[in-house]
Amino acid sequence: MQPTENVRPFKLVKYFSYSSFFLLSIAFLSLAFIVSKGAKALILEKNKEYAFLVAENLNHQVFLQFTLPTVILFGHIRLREKAQFDRLDLIVRNTIHGFNIEQVNIYDLQGTIAYSTNPKLVGKKVIVPPEFQLAKSGTIASRLEGTKLKTYAPFRAEKSPGQTTNLVLGIFEITQDLSKDYQTIRHFKLTVGISAITIMSLLFLGLTLIVKRAERIIAARAEEQRRLENRLRQAEHLATLGQMIAAVSHEIRNPLGVISSTAEFLYKREKGNPTNAHMAQIIVEEVRRLNRILSEFLEFARPRVPKLTSCNIAGVIDKVLTFLKPNLEDKNIGVIKDYRSFPFIEADPELLYRAFLNIVINAIQALPPGGEIKVTVDENRPQRGVTIIFSDNGPGIPEDTLNQVFKPFFTTKEKGSGLGLPIVKNIIENHGGEVKIESEEGKGTKVIIFLPK
Numbered sequence: 001m002q003p004t005e006n007v008r009p010f011k012l013v014k015y016f017s018y019s020s021f022f023l024l025s026i027a028f029l030s031l032a033f034i035v036s037k038g039a040k041a042l043i044l045e046k047n048k049e050y051a052f053l054v055a056e057n058l059n060h061q062v063f064l065q066f067t068l069p070t071v072i073l074f075g076h077i078r079l080r081e082k083a084q085f086d087r088l089d090l091i092v093r094n095t096i097h098g099f100n101i102e103q104v105n106i107y108d109l110q111g112t113i114a115y116s117t118n119p120k121l122v123g124k125k126v127i128v129p130p131e132f133q134l135a136k137s138g139t140i141a142s143r144l145e146g147t148k149l150k151t152y153a154p155f156r157a158e159k160s161p162g163q164t165t166n167l168v169l170g171i172f173e174i175t176q177d178l179s180k181d182y183q184t185i186r187h188f189k190l191t192v193g194i195s196a197i198t199i200m201s202l203l204f205l206g207l208t209l210i211v212k213r214a215e216r217i218i219a220a221r222a223e224e225q226r227r228l229e230n231r232l233r234q235a236e237h238l239a240t241l242g243q244m245i246a247a248v249s250h251e252i253r254n255p256l257g258v259i260s261s262t263a264e265f266l267y268k269r270e271k272g273n274p275t276n277a278h279m280a281q282i283i284v285e286e287v288r289r290l291n292r293i294l295s296e297f298l299e300f301a302r303p304r305v306p307k308l309t310s311c312n313i314a315g316v317i318d319k320v321l322t323f324l325k326p327n328l329e330d331k332n333i334g335v336i337k338d339y340r341s342f343p344f345i346e347a348d349p350e351l352l353y354r355a356f357l358n359i360v361i362n363a364i365q366a367l368p369p370g371g372e373i374k375v376t377v378d379e380n381r382p383q384r385g386v387t388i389i390f391s392d393n394g395p396g397i398p399e400d401t402l403n404q405v406f407k408p409f410f411t412t413k414e415k416g417s418g419l420g421l422p423i424v425k426n427i428i429e430n431h432g433g434e435v436k437i438e439s440e441e442g443k444g445t446k447v448i449i450f451l452p453k
Helices: 002-074 082-096 130-136 179-205 207-269 274-301 313-323 325-330 349-366 420-430
Strands: 103-107 113-116 141-145 148-160 163-177 309-312 334-339 344-347 372-380 385-392 434-439 445-452
Touching: 002 082, 002 141, 002 148, 002 163, 002 179, 082 103, 082 113, 130 141, 130 148, 130 163, 207 274, 309 313, 309 349, 313 325, 313 334, 313 344, 313 349, 313 372, 313 385, 325 349, 344 349, 344 445, 349 372, 349 385, 349 420, 349 445, 420 434
Parallel strands: 334 372
Antiparallel strands: 103 113, 103 163, 141 148, 148 163, 309 344, 372 385, 385 445, 434 445
């Protein structure tokens, strides 16, 4: 009986190992297939939305900057004329500059290519796909040809800027190359497959060890997957936001520059007329405010990667307080510096200056005349870092507001952009640190920052 008793447990473990290996391998491969399929669908949908945005922008720019001026100047549109073709080509290329677009074709309603960023295609008549007919009827549609995503969008006349009509003048064909995205997915599938085989091989080392290891690995992977998904969502959001802001900034900043220079000229010319000079000055100030807001949008959507160097935290704070000294004196606000140590860390002093500046400006704006700001700097040995605390004796922050202060675009200020504290949070977290705010109405506010050494 003794030999039999020794063999049975071994066979049971071996059977369980093979069964677990087979079942878990199928599960992992299925998961990789589902995730990769979902990732493909997500990438395809994201690029469709991206193409729709480009199509709307192209429609507006081509109609406004090419169609209307050309009809007014020449009375007709003939892209065979080099001057007209070159003008349209310049407008299209300027519009898609900075966007991930491989090629743009403009068809007439009969399916002939009237314009293309590839001049060799101009004048060719092609067999149009069903999506072309959908676009001709006024509906934007996309089709996938291998790794190329082709989007067909109607080129509509506009009755006013941004307001299109039902009159379709032609068809845009916007081509995007998705090969890099698909290559990333293939690498992901390969990585998952290799990881699965490696992990499953550990089953042969013993049932108890494998079960315990499997539990730890599954828990760690689930947590890592959640973190990666959160980062992916945030990265997609910021990428989309950055693209939109870059496009909008490009369109807005040039007119703002013209407005500003014109207003400054009027201000100098109308100095003898106080009313007109004052109105011109208001325009200049508002244009500067809009430029600052645009800069904050870009800084939030495209945060700068820290350039790490040896940085004296106390020195950065002193620089901020020196810069804001006139503001502090203007409101008679006292500053207490409680530097319990003078630590040096690896950080980007310019970015930390920007973060600390935002925090102190917020405190100055919240404090009544005669208020007080205290800055504490101390080493945090247990966590191997530095703790910085900015505290004030102001009115504090209501609880419902405190939960939203780090949300982008949330602000209680009349002229605030709502990006000050989110930018602070981005800067600190990009240094591997943490920032939190403690506040109670009537008892002031504390901004607590931890930065690793």
